[in-house]
Amino acid sequence: MRIEHELHARRRSRNVGLGLVLLAFVALIFALTVVKVRQGDLMEAYDHQPRVSLTPLDTPAGAPAEETPAGVPAEEAP
Amino acid sequence: MTDINAYDASPEGEFRDYVALLKPRVMSLVVFTAFVGLWVAPGQVHPFIGFCAVLFIALGGGASGALNMWYDRDIDAVMNRTRSRPIPSGRVQESEALGLGIVLGTISVMMLGLVANWFAAGFLAFTIFFYAVVYTVWLKRSTPQNIVIGGAAGAFPPMIGWACATGGIGIESILMFMLIFVWTPPHFWALALFMKEDYHRAGVPMLTVTHGRRSTRRHILAYAVALAPFAIGLGLTSIGGPLYMAVSVVLNVAFLRGCWQIFRRSEDQAIADDYAVEKRVFRLSLYYLFLHFLALLVQSWLGGW
Structure with a gap:
């Protein structure tokens, strides 16, 4: 019968502890994503190409949203 | 042939040794005060967002x-x-402790920014810097006022909690900061009077050693007097109310009385009863802070003025 050295017990304690912390972190990020999406937070970043989904929400009702034609850089748009 | 005994002196620690590096007892104070700061702040915070914010503030601590x-x-x-x-x-x-501190500090600041807002995250980064560099590296070994300035690091968490909810600071959060900031010196010096730590041998200038125990007793009373207006003033703000005010007045009267007794005693009297008054005031100071923040929490639940 092999008797486990105390060193291995300490290593296992570290490995199990770290594993649980990482799992908890993954679960936390997942839950946070769900909460943020449900709150309607902005999930898209600006990638140098203006899009309708990134225009401010407080545009007055009925006012035409200024859109850049597809494929035309913003600074060249009329 | 392998000799297993060669591993006996290995410095490898258990998981709990790494947890101990994070000072869990200090973290419990951070968790509680940050939670109260977040809870009493105006505005709605989703409970899970609030939980994560407090978690990452504690991790930063x-x-x-x-x-x-x-x-x-x-x-x-x-x-x-x-x-x-x-x-x-x-x-x-x-090197493991240094690495753990830097990595957890970075994670906590980044996550707080993503969870709450970047103002709160910047505040947390400043707090970590203040405690680790300003207090630990610069001041702790150079001035007997180390406790006073270092106390600021412990006083920031309710302000960060408030910033998570509001995105800024307010008179209420500044007064919560002042409550902990001015409370720290008399709390710690009461402990220093009866603990008689070997700070001198370690090269840490403590007020009891550099200025003497008589001067320490004077300092304790002076800070207790300075503390009362901040504690009671907090009760006059939007987060105060009758319950908080009643609790605060009672606690401040008791604390001032205890600090006055410490001031009046000579060292011989203290030795004669084994520092009974100093020990009582130290215990009272723990309740003082806890009950003030608990009163804020309950007052917020009941509604203020």
């Missing part, structure tokens, strides 16, 4: 604790109270 233990490893090895900490006892390597 833990990171600064690990950095403190890394830098203070030479002092910790000399003093009896700290000799069994993970680094001086050889269970955790110095």
Whole structure:
């Protein structure tokens, strides 16, 4: 019968502890994503190409949203 | 042939040794005060967002604790109270503590920014910097006022909690900061009077050693007097109310009375009864802070003025 050295017990304690912390972190990020999406937070970043989904929400009702034609850089748009 | 005995002196620690680096007892104060700061702030915060914000504020506090233990490893090895900490006892390597502090500090700041807002995250980063660099590296070993200035690091969490909910600061959050900031010196010096730590041997200038015990007693009373207006003033703001005010007045009267007794006593009288008054005031100071923040919490639930 092999008797486990105390060193291995300490290593296992570290490995199990770290594993649980990482799992908890993954679960936390997942839950946070769900909460943020449900709150309607902005999930898209600006990638140098203006899009309708990134225009401010407080545009007055009925006012035409200024859109850049597809494929035309913003600074060249009329 | 392998000799298993060669591993006996291995410095490898258990998981709990790494947890101990984060100073869990200090973290409990951070969690409570940050939670109250977040709870009493105006505006709605989703409960899970609030939970995550407090978690990452606590993690940031833990990171600064690990950095403190890394830098203070030479002092910790000399003093009896700290000799069994993970680094001086050889269970955790110095570089591991430094790495853990930096990584957890970075994670906590980034996550708080993503969870709440970047103002709160910047505030947390400043707090970690303040405790790990301004207090631990610059001031702790150079001035007997180290406790006073270092107390600021412990006083920031309710302000960060408030910033998570509001995105800024307010008179209420500044007064919560002042409550902990001015409370820290008399709390710690009451302990220093009866603990008689070997700070001198470790090269840490403590007021009891540099200015004497008579002067320390004077300082305790002066800070207790300065503390009362901030504690009671907090009751006059939007987060105060009748319950908080009643609790605060009672606690401040009791604390001032205790500090006055400490001021009046001579060292011989204190030795004669084994520092009974100093020990009582130290215990009272713990209740003082806890009950003030608890009163804020209950007052917010009941509604203020």
